[in-house]
Amino acid sequence: MARRVLTIADRIEISTGVKPGWEVRKIARHLGRDPGVISREIRRNRNADGTYRAVGADVKAERRRTRPQDAxxxxxxxxxxxxxxxxxxxxxxxxxxxxxxxxxxxxxxxxxxxxxxxxxxxxxxxxxxxxxxxxxxxxxxxHGVFLQSKRTRRHTRPQPGSRTKKAPIVGMTPLSERDLSALERRVPGHWEGDLIIGKNGATCAITLVERMSRYVTILACPMGKDSASIADILIEHTRELPEMMRASLAWDQGSEITRHAALSLATALPVYFADSRSPWQRPSNENTNRLIREYLPKGEAIPAHQPYLRAISSELNERPRATLGYLTPRESFQRLLVGQPHVASTP
Structure with missing residues (x-):
């Protein structure tokens, strides 16, 4: 029988088991795989700090499969x-x-x-x-070797139009297909996300805004804009959200979100993509990013210290908003969790 290669779905299950401290044999029984397969997978594809994250592990395994063979x-x-x-x-x-x-x-x-x-x-x-x-x-x-082309290095021939257009993200679902209730802010759990970039593009952080409450989350990205790392961070954060707060995520067409399918598979959170160069399609996030820039100005490095970024989001979530009847985003978010109106009634 052919050897069954571990899939991204398998690695998501392994990551889920590793986090609470399951033993290798328990994870193997859960997946119906040999314990040696699970042990080898964790040992080979864990991060440098010893943690195991599904998307990062899947990327490492794929690179290992495609490594150059002996010529x-x-x-x-x-x-x-x-x-x-x-x-x-x-x-x-x-x-x-x-x-x-x-x-x-x-x-x-x-x-x-x-x-x-x-x-x-x-x-x-x-x-x-x-x-x-x-x-x-x-x-x-x-050795007296001269090719007719006079070249001694391979040059990839660009595809038509590739110099002006970047490759589309595979499996994109346009934002226009998202439920109308999200556009009208009638249902909680619809998020808008983006990256804010630091000096010389070397650092970044994820910003997330819940559309009804305007509740802000800022997530540190120690590995920068690497798509596998971004997916793992979003998976870990989304799993901690209540189910009612996992309705959808809207993002732009940046390369950092190319592994959106793994995110959706791990969390059941559908990801929708705004049109290219259309920031107005994610207005809450764009407006929030301007507020975040008061704390993290453009041209400065963005720290990868999560407590520091959490302190910034906490301050923003304590600013009363006119659109919420002068409730704070934190108060509005908490009201949504218990089924209360997210906007204060005016006397």
């Missing part, structure tokens, strides 16, 4: 000598594989002049190109 041409001395000999004779990386296959299949075919025996070895043109581009330029010159 076929470079690892075989016979094949390497033959390819270099043919390249010196101005035979192209596409001609050489065809000739190798012909000689391997038909013993009556003689070796070409100034070529070497391949002993039945074959290689694809891609393997030969990888071999060439991996060699230092000085070594290419030493």
């Amino acid at each position: 076929k041409v470079a690892s075989c001395p016979v094949l390497r000598a033959r390819v270099l000999a043919d390249l010196r004779q101005s035979r192209t990386p596409r001609q050489i594989p065809g000739r190798l296959r012909l000689e391997a299949a038909d013993a009556s075919v003689e070796r070409m002049p100034n070529s070497l025996l391949a002993d039945g070895h074959v290689a694809s043109h891609e393997a030969i190109y990888q071999f060439i581009y991996a060699m230092p330029r000085a070594e290419l010159v030493k």
